[in-house]
Amino acid sequence: MSVTSPPGNMDVGGFRWGLRAWLDEHDLSPGPDHSLDAQVAQLARVRRALFDADWMRYGWPAEVRGLGGPAVLRAVLGEEVATRELAEPGIYSMIEVLAPTMISYAPPALAAEMVPRLLSGREQWCQGFSEPGSGSDLASLTTRAVPRDGHWVINGQKVWTSLAQFAARCVLLTRTAPGHNGITAFFVDMDTPGITVRPLRTMHGVDEFAEVFFDDVVVPADRMLGQPGDGWRLAMDLLPHERSTCFWHRIAHLYTRLDRLVAETSIPDDAELGAAYLALHTVRCRSHATQRRLAEGERLGAETSVDKVLLATAEQRLFETVRDLLPGVLELTDTPWRSEYLYAKAATIYGGTAEIQRNIIARRLLDLGRE
Amino acid sequence: MDAAERDLLAETLRKTMTAATGQALDASLTDLGWAELLAEQPDIAVPLTFRLLGETGAHAPLLNDVLLNAAGRPVGGTLPLPYTGGTWVVWERDDSAAGTTLDAELPLHTVPAGPPVPLAAGRVALGWWLVGTGRAMLALARQHAVDRVQFGRPLASFQAVRHRLAETFVALDGAEVTLVAATDELGALLAKAAAGQAALTAARHCQQVLGGVGFTAEHDLHRHVRRAMVLDGLLGSARELTREAGALLRAGGSAPRLVHL
Numbered sequence: 001m002s003v004t005s006p007p008g009n010m011d012v013g014g015f016r017w018g019l020r021a022w023l024d025e026h027d028l029s030p031g032p033d034h035s036l037d038a039q040v041a042q043l044a045r046v047r048r049a050l051f052d053a054d055w056m057r058y059g060w061p062a063e064v065r066g067l068g069g070p071a072v073l074r075a076v077l078g079e080e081v082a083t084r085e086l087a088e089p090g091i092y093s094m095i096e097v098l099a100p101t102m103i104s105y106a107p108p109a110l111a112a113e114m115v116p117r118l119l120s121g122r123e124q125w126c127q128g129f130s131e132p133g134s135g136s137d138l139a140s141l142t143t144r145a146v147p148r149d150g151h152w153v154i155n156g157q158k159v160w161t162s163l164a165q166f167a168a169r170c171v172l173l174t175r176t177a178p179g180h181n182g183i184t185a186f187f188v189d190m191d192t193p194g195i196t197v198r199p200l201r202t203m204h205g206v207d208e209f210a211e212v213f214f215d216d217v218v219v220p221a222d223r224m225l226g227q228p229g230d231g232w233r234l235a236m237d238l239l240p241h242e243r244s245t246c247f248w249h250r251i252a253h254l255y256t257r258l259d260r261l262v263a264e265t266s267i268p269d270d271a272e273l274g275a276a277y278l279a280l281h282t283v284r285c286r287s288h289a290t291q292r293r294l295a296e297g298e299r300l301g302a303e304t305s306v307d308k309v310l311l312a313t314a315e316q317r318l319f320e321t322v323r324d325l326l327p328g329v330l331e332l333t334d335t336p337w338r339s340e341y342l343y344a345k346a347a348t349i350y351g352g353t354a355e356i357q358r359n360i361i362a363r364r365l366l367d368l369g370r371e
Numbered sequence: 372m373d374a375a376e377r378d379l380l381a382e383t384l385r386k387t388m389t390a391a392t393g394q395a396l397d398a399s400l401t402d403l404g405w406a407e408l409l410a411e412q413p414d415i416a417v418p419l420t421f422r423l424l425g426e427t428g429a430h431a432p433l434l435n436d437v438l439l440n441a442a443g444r445p446v447g448g449t450l451p452l453p454y455t456g457g458t459w460v461v462w463e464r465d466d467s468a469a470g471t472t473l474d475a476e477l478p479l480h481t482v483p484a485g486p487p488v489p490l491a492a493g494r495v496a497l498g499w500w501l502v503g504t505g506r507a508m509l510a511l512a513r514q515h516a517v518d519r520v521q522f523g524r525p526l527a528s529f530q531a532v533r534h535r536l537a538e539t540f541v542a543l544d545g546a547e548v549t550l551v552a553a554t555d556e557l558g559a560l561l562a563k564a565a566a567g568q569a570a571l572t573a574a575r576h577c578q579q580v581l582g583g584v585g586f587t588a589e590h591d592l593h594r595h596v597r598r599a600m601v602l603d604g605l606l607g608s609a610r611e612l613t614r615e616a617g618a619l620l621r622a623g624g625s626a627p628r629l630v631h632l
Contacts, residue, residue: 270620
């Protein structure tokens with residue numbers, strides 16, 4: 001087998017070996033510019049190169065120009081991308097929620113046309129879920145979609161929309177009727193008149209999130225994802241993807257940071273270093289078990305809240321350890337640690353807060369009844 | 372052994388452990404074929420048996436057998452076991468040595484240092500026992516939270532109580548997957564550390580949720596709390612092992628990835 005082409009068979013070991021050999025020969029390392037613009041450009045470059053060499057196509061169905069094979073191949077690819085620090089793992093992993101949504105809910109022709117643009121890095125997309133009045137209580141969202149002359153007209157506001165300022169399309173949740181069954185999803189072109197994007201300044205200094213305003217935005221009826229009222233189910237169906245493949249990528253990224261800390265620290269606090277490692281090892285073992293259950297066809301559910309709590313806890317513990325074992329570094333020097341440390345503060349907020357996860361565990365896994 | 376056979380074995384073990392403890396349980400397990408099961412299928416025997424010791428609150432001197440078996444020696448005897456703080460203990464096979472440790476049911480007493488023992492096998496066994504003990508505490512606290520009414524509502528309806536129990540659940544589930552993944556020395560070390568930490572987390576939160584009744588001698592909680600504390604110290608406490616893991620990282624210069632897709 002040539003190292004310049006992917007393996008013909010789909011076994012994970014062969015895929016990983018071939019991928020590593022290919023990456024050894026094709027340097028996709030990022031340049032010195034760490035600005036968000038540069039990160040997004042690098043992400044597109046990495047996706048395009050991996051797509052053109054077919055690696056990015058494994059684990060996706062043929063309907064969207066994938067080459068098939070188990071989804072775990074995408075986790076292996078993302079782990080390699082994260083371990084080699086080729087792309088920022090948070091924005092790299094966005095395909096893992098956006099593409100499966102399109103495959104499951106978009107009209108097949110639309111998915112076939114659009115998903116390859118995302119996988120190949122030709123487009124960035126975003127996900128319009130949270131609103132100023134709907135954070136943890138996502139189902140209370142109020143961005144309205146109203147039918148008019150065979151189209152839908154959308155009015156409202158989204159917030160915490162990652163990469164909206166770079167995105168060509170948006171998977172958007174709207175309200176079409178009251179209650180959980182009154183949420184409807186659309187696939188919206190971001191250049192549609194009436195859409196305004198305003199990047200948010202955040203405490204870690206990377207403006208990757210944005211507010212998005214919708215003023216009489218007209219969307220064709222064939223851009224609806226699923227049926228009217230399917231939006232909540234669509235949002236819930238994201239979780240297995242987010243909590244398997246995306247988590248595996250993030251864990252791989254965190255191991256690189258622990259390695260870097262071990263290399264840089266001169267403080268022999270083995271107890272704190274060991275605790276950070278133990279927390280990471282624990283979530284890696286948990287995520288591994290979750291990937292295996294997914295591969296065996298199990299339907300993932302509330303138990304992935306355990307993965308989420310373990311991951312957020314491990315991430316924050318790691319970066320507190322960084323601060324403790326590199327004293328003064330992130331306070332006094334211009335170092336990437338500073339932004340990463342601050343970003344870790346969000347780990348118990350995004351993707352369902354630590355409190356929401358514990359509520360789910362109490363209600364669904366411990367069967368404690370209602371609050 | 373298929374799933375049905377495993378379930379049957381688990382049921383038999385649970386009944387046996389509910390009926391007897393200590394020396395009598397040791398004898399019952401010998402009659403059931405513990406030695407053969409350990410020799411032939413340790414990957415099934417150890418997790419199942421030790422987790423059930425924790426869940427039922429029974430005890431037996433089986434850790435000796437796990438270490439003797441791993442060392443290729445005949446089972447049924449005892450050997451000196453390293454304990455936290457640089458001390459060593461023997462876990463006697465008869466009950467007459469009981470009464471001196473924090474968990475007065477366990478027949479442990481201190482001895483001079485012995486030769487090295489195969490730590491990994493013993494740490495995994497103790498890890499399963501600690502997780503089982505943690506699950507026993509969680510079950511007691513959960514039932515109390517559901518049954519006990521204050522201010523006209525079950526305790527389980529208060530978010531502060533729910534979150535303590537959820538935290539316990541996460542710790543135990545996390546420890547359990549590290550035990551499943553423990554296939555080498557470092558994996559066993561980390562798994563014992565995770566299990567010890569999870570059991571102590573369970574002890575802290577469950578004690579609090581159980582309130583006054585959990586502090587009485589007539590309630591079972593204190594037996595599990597004592598057991599968790601004593602078992603945590605055996606073959607290295609969570610605190611010691613975590614520090615050892617940190618030292619290994621510094622010595623090796625990077626963090627080993629122990630499980631792979």
